[in-house]
Amino acid sequence: MKGGANRMKIKEILILLAIIGIVIMMVVPIPVMLLSILLIINISLALMILLVAMNTKDALEFSIFPALLLITTLFRLALNVSSTRTILSEARGGPVIETFGNFVGGNTIAVGFVVFLILVVVQFIVITKGSERVAEVGARFTLDAMPGKQMSIDADLNAGLIDEQQAKERRQKIEREADFYGAMDGASKFVKGDAIAGIVILLINLLGGLVIGMMVHGLSLTESASTFSVLTIGDGLVSQIPALLISTSAGLIVTRSASKGNLAFDLSSQLLAYPKLLYIVAGTIALLGIFTPIGVLITLPLVITFVITARKMQHNIHNRKKEEEQMEEKQDIEEVKSPESVINLLDVDPIEFEFGYGLIPLADTGQGGDLLDRIVMIRRQCALELGLIVPVVRIRDNIQLNPNEYVIKIKGNPVARGELLLNHYLAMSSGIDDDSITGVETVEPAFGLPAIWVDETTKDRAELSGYTIVDPPSVVATHLTEIIKNHAYELLGRQETNSLVENIKGNVPALIEELIPNILSIGDIQKVLVNLLKEKISIRDLVTIFETLADYAAYTKDPQVLTEYVRQSLSRQITQQYSSVGDVLKVLAIGPDLEKKISESIQQTEHGNYLALDPSTSQIIHQRILEQVKKFMQTGNNPVILTSPTIRYFLRQLTEKTMKDIPVLSYQELEPTIEVQSVGVVNI
Incomplete structure (x- = not known):
């Protein structure tokens, strides 16, 4: 150690002497x-x-x-x-x-x-x-x-x-x-x-x-x-x-x-990274030798050198790619053999779209398929309509399915399936059938309407007869859109909720700092947003939603009660969503006797409120509502049930399993400017 220090001193002295x-x-x-x-x-x-x-x-x-x-x-x-x-x-x-x-x-x-x-x-x-x-x-x-x-x-x-x-x-x-x-x-x-x-x-x-x-x-x-x-x-x-x-x-x-x-590595790896360009250089030099006085004698050796170099580079690149592929295959095999590889099997994709081999042209851009582009548009549409960032849809073929069959999965579980006939069109009648229009009978997968698959020759006649004609990619896109909307509440977890909060935090930092985590946690907010999405209420106006939560969360932490307050704050949005003709909203009203019966059946506990109705009474209420809904639909309008704010949530609980697509609104969720017309009344 001492000898090394002496050598360092000698070097320093020699450098000083050299400068002097x-x-x-x-x-x-x-x-x-x-x-x-x-x-x-x-x-x-x-x-x-x-x-x-x-x-x-x-x-x-x-x-x-x-x-x-x-x-x-x-x-x-x-x-x-x-x-x-x-x-x-x-x-x-x-x-x-x-x-x-x-x-x-x-x-x-x-x-x-x-x-x-x-x-x-x-x-x-x-x-x-x-x-x-x-x-x-x-x-x-x-x-x-x-x-x-x-x-x-x-x-x-x-x-x-x-x-x-x-x-x-x-x-x-x-x-x-x-x-x-x-x-x-x-x-x-x-x-x-x-x-x-x-x-x-x-x-x-x-x-x-x-x-x-x-x-x-x-x-x-x-x-x-x-x-x-x-x-x-x-x-x-x-x-x-x-x-x-x-x-x-x-x-x-x-x-x-x-x-x-x-420098040598960079020159060899970057300047000579494109062997095909050397052929262009060789061709240019060859033309100079042939058509100018320079002469072939001078240019020919260079042309040969460039061509040989390009061929050797292409050979090296091919060998390198082959080695990389072999290494990747070897790594994949090692990963499969390793105990840790089982962990990857636990991952579940939020949304999956699987199809049989006969539907591969839908997703293959080389065969004109535009399914990937349509899914991008679906995600944009859901973001605008629901305020939800839809996760990436995993698309894969599945040889276990029938050739023309497809399955839509949410979190690994099938929620919908359908069947397509490529080179055909789905024809849906407007109510008046034409016996001359024939095809393969089926059901429109998104809304369950009767339809037939017609070929190219029958398509034009069907359009003239008033049928609605839809091509197979549009059928899939519509079906997938409706499935995502119906299951949007399942796709919103705490992590997704936190991403939404971070997205608006820069615009309203004071609101976020007051609300989270001092008043409500991310989990509490997620429950309210899930309740809204479950009834297809858009959560795009997060500022209004968070303002309402900040106002009322000081009095109650019950997600259901907070959801009702938020719905009332979104009255303009809800009114516009369900008013079909101008400023008129046709509804199916709940009679006072039924409202009183439901109100008296609400039980309050320290863990929240719940509806305690005996099965026979629940069956009677279901039957009365269903009778009025059928009469309502005969008028050509989409049914909307209107009730008081105190029982709206519990009435929704009664109807969501059998009539989940029928919205249940309260008087407080409608704007004063809207004209409400009662088409029917449900009594008990």
């Missing part, structure tokens, strides 16, 4: 051979930085880069000063500088200058300027996003998604990102200044070398120009090449975002 040595190089002359070694080290260091930048997945993995950028820039400037001193004083620059000058320039000095100027332009205008801009924008956006990220961390911590240690680590990462991009924004200015300094040093070496070569070294103008031009070009190149590498590294570092791997 860089500063000393600007003042103290150094030997030519040492200068050449340092120039090679500079190139090696720049190449190492570029490779590290290419292999980092996150900018923070190379967080030392801003400081390293400053040190390398200082090192490069110190080498520039030393090389300029050597060139001007000794008219030579060492093997590295002379090799770069002679190799690049060759026999033509102008070529060397052009190459050097291109490198300067590329670094200064393209890479350095772009890196500087990206670093500046990255720093600004990182700082602007800090408050939102901090709030997100606090929210996750409060929700229990992360613990205190994870929150601390994420906050530290955000702070490090802000510091990094801020430091990069500043460090990029050094790169820009280094490029400018390189141009200035070039001019000094060239002009100063011409003068010093003739005055100090006794060279002619031609010899001086030749010597110092080569040395100047070599010095500039040996300086600008590492600068270009480091500028490129800076650009790579600040542009790393939304990546899962290093």
Whole structure:
């Protein structure tokens, strides 16, 4: 442990000495051979930085880069000063500088200058300027996003998604990102200044070398120009090449975002992700070779390379998909074998629609089926009419059913079934049958009306005869809609109720804070909403419902009593729902004797009120109501029973099993503006 600490101290001392040595190089002359070694080290260091930048997945993995950028820039400037001193004083620059000058320039000095100027332009205008801009924008956006990220961390911590240690680590990462991009924004200015300094040093070496070569070294103008031009070009190149590498590294570092791997991984996985596009590239290059003077000799190797690469990529993608499928099958088998897999069998879908294999075209979009789109519309319709978010309907085929049969399940239990004939239409008579219209007799599944299945040739004649024609998808959609409406109260649990509360909490926070949980719990509210849905009263106006509950829950917690108060608050909605013609509502009234009989039979207990009627009396009441309902229906109107508020709920209990579709209303649930016409009276 002690030896490791000593080694760390030695490393720190060596780094400090190296930085001090860089500063000393600007003042103290150094030997030519040492200068050449340092120039090679500079190139090696720049190449190492570029490779590290290419292999980092996150900018923070190379967080030392801003400081390293400053040190390398200082090192490069110190080498520039030393090389300029050597060139001007000794008219030579060492093997590295002379090799770069002679190799690049060759026999033509102008070529060397052009190459050097291109490198300067590329670094200064393209890479350095772009890196500087990206670093500046990255720093600004990182700082602007800090408050939102901090709030997100606090929210996750409060929700229990992360613990205190994870929150601390994420906050530290955000702070490090802000510091990094801020430091990069500043460090990029050094790169820009280094490029400018390189141009200035070039001019000094060239002009100063011409003068010093003739005055100090006794060279002619031609010899001086030749010597110092080569040395100047070599010095500039040996300086600008590492600068270009480091500028490129800076650009790579600040542009790393939304990546899962290093640069090589991203290029191979993203740029070459679409092999078919390589065929298009190959075809384009082939056309250039055939129809332009470029020639097939140049383009053909590229075309072959692109085609082979595309074929190999397609083969690899196919193999990869095959391996993934095999892995998924293997995982599925392992999951089935594992004891925990039984838990998944306990899940029950709220709504299921199962059908025989003959009805598969209804759900298959490839065969023109639009059942999925119709179910989306059904959910929208139920949300508008009932105020309920209907769960996702699970659709599956079932080989145990007859080919043309379907079953609708609520929470795993069948509640309705029907049978369809594809390529036929359901024809329902308006009351006057036409003997010439023949088909397969059936019953309309949603409302139980007599109907017949007719083929395409009979459809038009049936329409002319006054029959209502419905296609099979519409029959299913109507049936499913009615089933969902009739069983909507079963789909509303505490979790769904909490979702409804959260949905309006932002609009009426004061109401929600007062009501929940101080006055009523989510379970209490759910019972009231279920009571409303059970009688097909929409709960879309939650604000009015919650306002009423907040007003009356202080006096009673009985869900049935609270439901009656809410119904009275929704009088406008209920009146409009059942008034069929204008402002007139035709009803079946409950006589005073029957009201008195029911009222006297209500028993009050500490657990709530209930109706205590002997079976014979209940049977007589049922019979009298049913007789009046039949007479009511003969008038062509939908029956509505009207009674006093005190017995409405208990009368509904008497009728809901045998006459569940007949609404029972109280006087307090109707608006004063509605005209009530009594078509009949039920007495006992």
